[in-house]
Amino acid sequence: MKFFADTADTKDIADLAATGLLDGVTTNPSLIAKAGRDFMEVTKEICGLTDGPVSAEVIALDHATMMKEAEVLRKIADNVCIKVPLTVDGLKTCKALTSDGTMVNVTLCFSANQALLAAKAGATFVSPFVGRHDDNGFDGMDLIEDIRLIYDNYGFQTEILAASIRHVTHVLQCAKIGADVMTAPPAVIRALFNHVLTDKGIEGFLKDWAGTGQTILR
DSSP: OEEEEEOOOHHHHHHHHTTTOOOEEEOOHHHHHHHTSOHHHHHHHHHHHOSSOEEEEOOOSSHHHHHHHHHHHTTSOTTEEEEEESSHHHHHHHHHHHHTTOOEEEEEEOSHHHHHHHHHTTOSEEEEBHHHHHHTTSOHHHHHHHHHHHHHHHTOOOEEEEBSOOSHHHHHHHHHHTOSEEEEOHHHHHHTTOOHHHHHHHHHHHHHHHHHTOOSOO
16 A cells, blocks of 8 residues: 655655655645645645655636646646546546546545546546544444445456545555555654554663663664
């Protein structure tokens, strides 16, 4: 499963990229606003921090203006992935862009039927929102399972990009179901490292090593 960071914080992105674990980045208008920086400037910087796809979202709601915005965004870097909403106009834009060789992430997916439409429109990625689905009384993992089944039934190449990941259990469940990608805040990705027995083991090793009075660097 690919790991994308869901953030516009370039320091966090650079830090995660240094681990070799980062396969891409997703942004949205809210994350850009939180970063407090110029949209074009920060997107270009992010594209330089990873070789993987960097999702940059259009703001327009009509197809014609989406296409104009996409034309500006895809000139930022070769690894820009245009992010469009799962609407009729969004899917028109998706079809036009993917037919031209541009990566497209169709976002705000909340049903398997919507995911089916995105795949038929040629989406590179579809982003079902796991956490928000849970918030509204549904099971986000059931949604991932349904999409995986449908895509496998028909051999769709669209990758399932599990979004709105809230905690490490979401990551594990998505991996077990077979999501192609998960995108999560940097704090969730870092939490994957944590285990009390790992911490305890390191503590014991250091204690025993200190008792030897030795050093590796001399």
